[in-house]
Amino acid sequence: MLDVALVLASSGCWFAGALVSASPRAPERLATGLGLLGSILALGAALHLLLGGTASGLDFRVWGLPARLELDALSAAFLLPLHLVGGLGLIYGQRYWPVQLAWGSGRSLRFFYGLLVAAMTLLFLARHGLVFLVAWELMAVSAFFLVGSEHEKPEVRRASWIYLACTHTGTLLLTAMVILLARRSGGLLWRVLPAATSPWLEGGILLLAVMGFGFKAGLLPLHFWLPSAHASAPSHVSAILSAVMLKAGVYGILRVSSLLPGIPRGVGGALLALGALTALYGVGNALAQRDYKRLLAYSSIENLGVIAMGVGLGWTGRATHDPWLMALGFGGAIFHVWNHALFKSLLFYGAGALLHATGTRDMEALGGLARRMPRTALAVFPAVLAVAALPPFNAFLSEWFLYRGLFASLGRGYPWSAALGLVALALAGGLAAVAFARFFGTLFLGSPRSELADHAHDPAGSMLLPMAVLAGLCLAVGLGAFLLLPLLDRVIAVVAPGTPALLAAGLRVDFHLLAGVELGLLALVGAGLAWLRRSAEAPAADLPTWDCGYAAAVARAQYTGSSFADAWAPVQPGLRARRPRLRGLFPGGSSFRQAFREPVGEVLLEPRVVRVAERLLRFRRFQQGHLPIYILYVLLTLLGAFLWMLLRGRLLG
Amino acid sequence: MLPAMLQFLLHGLTVLLLPPLLPGLIAKTKALMAGRKGPPVLQLYYDLAKLARKRAVFSRTTTWVFLAGPVGGVAAVLVASCLVPFGHTPAPVSFQGDVILFAYLFGLARFLTILSALDTGSSFEGMGAAREATFSALAEPALFLGFAALAKANASLSLGTMLAFPGSLTARFTGPLILILAGWVIVYLVENSRIPVDDPNTHLELTMIHEVMVLDHSGRPFALVLYGASLKLLVLGALILTPALPRAPQAWQNWLAFYAALAGLAVGVGLVESSMARFRMTKVPQFLVAGVLATAFAFLLMLV
Numbered sequence: 001m002l003d004v005a006l007v008l009a010s011s012g013c014w015f016a017g018a019l020v021s022a023s024p025r026a027p028e029r030l031a032t033g034l035g036l037l038g039s040i041l042a043l044g045a046a047l048h049l050l051l052g053g054t055a056s057g058l059d060f061r062v063w064g065l066p067a068r069l070e071l072d073a074l075s076a077a078f079l080l081p082l083h084l085v086g087g088l089g090l091i092y093g094q095r096y097w098p099v100q101l102a103w104g105s106g107r108s109l110r111f112f113y114g115l116l117v118a119a120m121t122l123l124f125l126a127r128h129g130l131v132f133l134v135a136w137e138l139m140a141v142s143a144f145f146l147v148g149s150e151h152e153k154p155e156v157r158r159a160s161w162i163y164l165a166c167t168h169t170g171t172l173l174l175t176a177m178v179i180l181l182a183r184r185s186g187g188l189l190w191r192v193l194p195a196a197t198s199p200w201l202e203g204g205i206l207l208l209a210v211m212g213f214g215f216k217a218g219l220l221p222l223h224f225w226l227p228s229a230h231a232s233a234p235s236h237v238s239a240i241l242s243a244v245m246l247k248a249g250v251y252g253i254l255r256v257s258s259l260l261p262g263i264p265r266g267v268g269g270a271l272l273a274l275g276a277l278t279a280l281y282g283v284g285n286a287l288a289q290r291d292y293k294r295l296l297a298y299s300s301i302e303n304l305g306v307i308a309m310g311v312g313l314g315w316t317g318r319a320t321h322d323p324w325l326m327a328l329g330f331g332g333a334i335f336h337v338w339n340h341a342l343f344k345s346l347l348f349y350g351a352g353a354l355l356h357a358t359g360t361r362d363m364e365a366l367g368g369l370a371r372r373m374p375r376t377a378l379a380v381f382p383a384v385l386a387v388a389a390l391p392p393f394n395a396f397l398s399e400w401f402l403y404r405g406l407f408a409s410l411g412r413g414y415p416w417s418a419a420l421g422l423v424a425l426a427l428a429g430g431l432a433a434v435a436f437a438r439f440f441g442t443l444f445l446g447s448p449r450s451e452l453a454d455h456a457h458d459p460a461g462s463m464l465l466p467m468a469v470l471a472g473l474c475l476a477v478g479l480g481a482f483l484l485l486p487l488l489d490r491v492i493a494v495v496a497p498g499t500p501a502l503l504a505a506g507l508r509v510d511f512h513l514l515a516g517v518e519l520g521l522l523a524l525v526g527a528g529l530a531w532l533r534r535s536a537e538a539p540a541a542d543l544p545t546w547d548c549g550y551a552a553a554v555a556r557a558q559y560t561g562s563s564f565a566d567a568w569a570p571v572q573p574g575l576r577a578r579r580p581r582l583r584g585l586f587p588g589g590s591s592f593r594q595a596f597r598e599p600v601g602e603v604l605l606e607p608r609v610v611r612v613a614e615r616l617l618r619f620r621r622f623q624q625g626h627l628p629i630y631i632l633y634v635l636l637t638l639l640g641a642f643l644w645m646l647l648r649g650r651l652l653g
Numbered sequence: 654m655l656p657a658m659l660q661f662l663l664h665g666l667t668v669l670l671l672p673p674l675l676p677g678l679i680a681k682t683k684a685l686m687a688g689r690k691g692p693p694v695l696q697l698y699y700d701l702a703k704l705a706r707k708r709a710v711f712s713r714t715t716t717w718v719f720l721a722g723p724v725g726g727v728a729a730v731l732v733a734s735c736l737v738p739f740g741h742t743p744a745p746v747s748f749q750g751d752v753i754l755f756a757y758l759f760g761l762a763r764f765l766t767i768l769s770a771l772d773t774g775s776s777f778e779g780m781g782a783a784r785e786a787t788f789s790a791l792a793e794p795a796l797f798l799g800f801a802a803l804a805k806a807n808a809s810l811s812l813g814t815m816l817a818f819p820g821s822l823t824a825r826f827t828g829p830l831i832l833i834l835a836g837w838v839i840v841y842l843v844e845n846s847r848i849p850v851d852d853p854n855t856h857l858e859l860t861m862i863h864e865v866m867v868l869d870h871s872g873r874p875f876a877l878v879l880y881g882a883s884l885k886l887l888v889l890g891a892l893i894l895t896p897a898l899p900r901a902p903q904a905w906q907n908w909l910a911f912y913a914a915l916a917g918l919a920v921g922v923g924l925v926e927s928s929m930a931r932f933r934m935t936k937v938p939q940f941l942v943a944g945v946l947a948t949a950f951a952f953l954l955m956l957v
Contacts, residue, residue: 161938163804249707367774368714368774370716370717370718370772371714371716374716377716377718381718385761385764388760389757389760390757390760390761390764390766391754391757391758391761395743396754396757399753400750400753400754402755403750403753404749404750404810407800407801407804407810410801410804410805410806411804411805415956417804418801419801422797422798422801423794423797423798425797426793426794426796426797427790427793427794429760429793430760430789430790430791430792430793430794431759431790433760433763433764433789433790434784434786434787434790437764437767437768437771437786439780440768440771441767441768441771441772441779441782442771445716445718445768445771445772445774446714446771446772446773446774446779447714447774479936510749510750512747513746513748513751514748514750514754516746517732517735517736517746517754520732520735521728521729521732521758524727524728524731524732525724525725525728528723528724528725528727528728528877529720529724530722531873531879532709532720532724532873532874535708535709537870542713543710543711543712543713544712544713544714544715545712545714545773545774545775545869546712546775546868546869547773547775547776547777547868548777548858548868549773553774553775553776555774557776558774558775558776558779559771559779559780559782559783563779563783564779564782564783564786565783566783567783567784567787568787568937609655629796635912642893
């Protein structure tokens with residue numbers, strides 16, 4: 001009871017903070033303080049619950065109908081990243097997007113940021129179809145205004161409109177799902193359903209959930225709104241969108257499937273395959289991006305694919321009543337939700353620091369920033385290793401879970417999906433390493449490719465602090481993951497009711513050994529660095545790179561990000577290149593152009609959508625802009641409805 | 654039987670002291686095949702001792718990332734060496750799922766090497782880094798499919814039991830095992846930048862992969878790079894030798910068999926290098942895909 005009240009109070013704090021910051025001459029300290037207080041309350045309650053508290057609920061009535069808010073382990077698991085990233089983003093945003101700016105509106109940004117966090121807090125508590133949908137819409141609409149913060153730019157407006165259209169299509173599907181669910185359980189309250197009566201209804205609910213929530217989570221054909229929206233939003237907003245809002249889709253899928261009495265066979269394998277495709281697609285396109293924020297957005301698609309693979313594995317386990325598979329699949333998915341929230345928000349904060357310092361999102365204009373922004377480089381480095389799933393950082397462990405789950409399902413009658421998943425995960429990991437070697441190498445290493453990068457400098461302390469916290473957490477989770485196993489067990493018990501706690505008992509030894517090996521790695525790195533430090537004299541100062549003896553090396557001759565990933569260009573459907581044909585011994589001047597268009601959104605869908613929209617123009621004549629005519633429409637509709645009600649009995653007998 | 658502690662000590666000493674011998678053996682084989690006398694087998698030990706005393710030169714564009722490559726590379730492979738059994742001898746650290754850690758530690762070493770190459774801002778080193786990144790991403794599925802086939806064969810996820818399981822040489826597993834090893838030998842050649850994928854002795858930077866990434870390293874960092882490369886020869890060598898070795902009743906026999914096989918592997922690499930030329934760069938991905946296919950077929954054979 002106390003826990004859920006605390007989380008409600010936290011939502012209230014964020015809402016109050018949003019209202020305060022919307023008022024003219026807003027006292028920023030007060031608004032920030034309220035938000036941070038809300039975060040601390042919610043984090044405390046969520047941790048308390050995960051560490052051993054019992055789920056608590058709050059019953060009330062909406063229009064005379066019973067409704068319920070409840071805090072259980074699954075809600076708590078998603079409240080943790082929300083309030084961590086939400087609170088840190090509040091600190092980060094103060095200097096990143098000051099209130100008194102000539103461009104954009106700092107006030108509306110703060111208002112909708114607070115509203116977004118408040119709405120999502122409510123969303124994770126809701127156990128009632130209507131409350132859930134209202135919170136979902138509040139979240140979606142505040143995200144729309146956040147994405148459109150720089151609405152004077154046409155590409156930002158475009159991105160936010162596409163986002164709005166997609167999120168509403170998703171809501172439409174979710175509304176249908178809520179209605180079906182209400183039909184099945186006989187009320188809008190969400191509780192665990194009794195044993196199956198009609199598999200079709202349950203299949204329909206599951207399908208609608210995967211599609212509706214998949215729009216938010218960026219699963220494969222429904223991901224196309226995501227890259228431009230995340231690239232256009234202010235960086236700390238991109239962080240919370242990527243770290244938490246996409247996960248709201250995962251939360252929805254997990255929540256709704258936990259209500260169902262069983263999962264049909266084969267659905268898990270299908271989701272696993274979809275996740276694998278999404279992961280490969282996301283990372284393949286991340287390789288092609290010149291805009292570093294868009295690169296991060298595509299990497300989010302990859303990671304959501306990995307999470308979906310975990311959920312699919314867990315569903316396979318549920319369908320076959322295999323608790324070990326459920327533990328590894330769901331555990332991996334939820335663990336990856338946490339890890340992705342940590343490293344991706346860190347990467348977006350880093351990207352924001354770069355944007356702040358240089359004013360460009362074009363990787364090829366930057367370079368050598370590790371010398372000019374050493375603290376930013378040091379803070380981003382753990383995230384770069386984590387996103388490539390490399391030890392000793394956190395994401396390695398969640399992928400380790402998935403590998404174990406896939407290997408386990410090899411021996412249990414699912415060799416095909418397991419083999420596909422293994423290859424996809426291995427390849428996605430390898431490609432993520434390429435993409436982020438390119439990211440870090442092009443932005444931070446080498447020498448600056450333009451004036452913009454030459455004068456960059458580290459951001460203010462209030463922007464560095466959130467990054468340092470997240471970097472520390474990436475390493476701490478990587479080393480101390482055995483402490484998290486009991487927490488994951490509690491979450492899994494909610495996702496798949498009736499599962500015994502397996503992870504804490506089954507993986508403790510493995511995780512201790514893993515942590516030991518990783519500590520050994522860190523110790524060896526320390527020893528190696530100490531040995532290098534001890535080499536006798538100070539190194540000779542100020543020498544150029546040897547570069548095979550070429551004396552006049554210029555920054556432009558460096559490998560660019562595009563050339564680094566050029567080998568993969570043939571398999572990237574969105575990348576169009578015009579290569580010049582050079583003829584003869586002394587060819588004249590020529591140029592090379594490369595452009596990226598989102599394969600599904602821009603290449604496949606957009607021309608068709610535009611064509612349909614043109615057809616729909618003929619309905620324009622109904623839209624007269626005169627109030628009396630609209631009243632007439634309302635009247636006619638009402639009349640039609642009455643007639644239908646009168647005649648229905650006669651017509652249908 | 655040797656006591657476990659003694660075996661672990663032997664494991665550690667092998668990892669620390671033996672690796673520089675392997676490049677020497679390869680070079681000697683190549684020299685003898687070409688009718689030359691060649692450098693002494695212990696040449697790399699002399700080189701390392703010399704480099705450890707030399708002063709390092711750093712370019713003005715480099716940062717701490719430049720050192721992360723050599724240090725992280727050696728550290729990651731040293732840690733990985735604790736997970737792999739040397740023939741039919743116990744691995745010092747062994748747990749379910751260590752095979753994934755093993756693969757990703759190599760990924761870490763590679764990632765840091767690539768970053769330290771990009772840190773110099775040299776176009777040659779960027780080129781090498783791009784090639785290394787591309788080829789290693791293709792090698793990853795071959796490694797994992799091989800692991801999947803072995804995991805299917807003996808329901809274990811620990812390198813210690815996966816590689817050295819008793820039934821590995823029975824008729825049932827011979828076919829898959831040959832395919833796995835064929836795929837892994839390709840991975841071995843790629844990871845160790847050997848002919849026909851890469852030529853460590855070429856003198857044209859445009860054609861190099863691995864060597865070109867370390868052009869700017871000198872002194873102690875370069876000593877670490879060279880030592881790390883020889884360590885990779887040993888650790889990945891243990892990966893592909895162990896499943897092929899018969900199990901002997903006595904521990905000392907197993908150790909001797911492993912050392913003999915390792916020497917044989919080095920000589921074999923030298924023979925391959927003497928008998929063929931490096932592939933054109935565009936052929937390398939096809940070679941790697943052949944490795945992926947071999948392990949994929951091994952996996953299919955395990956399913957039926």
